[in-house]
Amino acid sequence: MHKYVINGNRPLYGEVDISGAKNAAVAIIPAALLVDGVCRIENIPEISDVTLFFSILEDLGARVKVLNRHAIELDCHTIRSTRPSYNMARRIRASYYLVGALLGRFGEATVALPGGCNFGGVRPIDQHVKGFTAMGAEVTVESGAIHAVAREGKLRGANVYLDVVSVGATMNIMMAAVLAEGNTVIENAAKEPHIVDLANFLNSMGADIKGAGTDTIKIRGVAALSGGSYAIIPDQIEAGTYMAAVAATGGQLLIRNIIPKHMDCISAKLREMGVTIEEQDDALLVRRDGPLQRTNIKTMPYPGFPTDMQPQIATVLALAQGTSLVTESVWSSRFKYVDELKRMGAQIQVDGKVAVVEGVDHLEGAPIQACDLRAGAAMVIAALAAHGTTEITQVQYIERGYEDIIGKLRAVGADIRLVDEPDPAGTVQQAG
């Protein structure tokens, strides 16, 4: 266990290289279970959620060869079990992808119900189940695990209309469908960049998926996927987090190794707040030297403003002139972090799905905690901008999704350090 100690009120200057996308990696790595050959995957973020996935796959019988910090070779033709370790799978939200991948390849899967960041209630998976069932699977939940079995030994293609736009259900049904008999159509599909990335990965291994990135995804089942090589896209949310950080502190950052188009929804809002953003081929130059202006934010599925940037942007708005409204429309409750920001002097009132943010002149350092991954990122941003010293505990949440956040921030002038501390509670970690 450790905590971050940050001396704030310093502008950030320099360059930050963005890592591979967490939410693409945690889908693509289990999707390798569908591949009957060796896949080489590059631009993998070095974060604890990914490391946990490697352990889960190894435990199932896969050969995992680490080529370097960001590249691995996975050989899943040696898989001997369709029951991932309960204790490992329950720690990670994205373990639900093991159901789609194992069911699609072997016709059955038994996987612990997923954990994940708690956004104020149970995170349902009914749309995943709806898809598997339409494809001929029988899905039951017993003793804390999802058990799915293809009634005819193999799934068959189906038309699935999603009642809610779900990233996880879209990816999971896509995985289940690539080796199914016949065609699958997913209507009202999610369109996030990591959906397109998963489809590109699977297509590069021999799948036949069309329409990823639109509302309708069509998958023609193929007999087998063979190996290949693939590089994961850059992390939109990590990039957005550094953009928000420089907006809060002032200064100038060149955010490199990104796809600027993926950042449009975030850039548009930061520009409204008075931040200057210049686009380059695979980088954004982000500068803030004047005062921050108020604006309103409403989270939406892509290409709307991402819910995974809501805590970070609300933290910047806490320092803007005037009153802003932040509406969370993806999750029923994602404002737990507001109480921590209030300890630092932020003036925010939450009423259901809306936070009313009254900008203050500055925040003051305080002992605070990360209550989940993106809330933790917001705490780091608040601390970087605040006057005085902030100590952030529960930082294991942050490390599940941000590669080397300390090193990257120190390189651009932040005064942030990691301090070891005992963990009396022995907390179970969950994220994503």
Ligand code: EPU
């Ligand atoms: N939903 C249902 N039924 C389902 C699935 C989802 O009602 O079967 C609802 C959810 O309750 C929520 C909405 O649909 O209100 C969207 O949920 P979605 O399924 O899209 O979320 P997810 O797949 O569980 C992923 C990311 C989250 C991110 C959301 C939304 C991963 C591992 N997680 O979760 O990322 O917030 O999409 O973009 O990809 C994070 O990275 O911090 C994080 C939490």
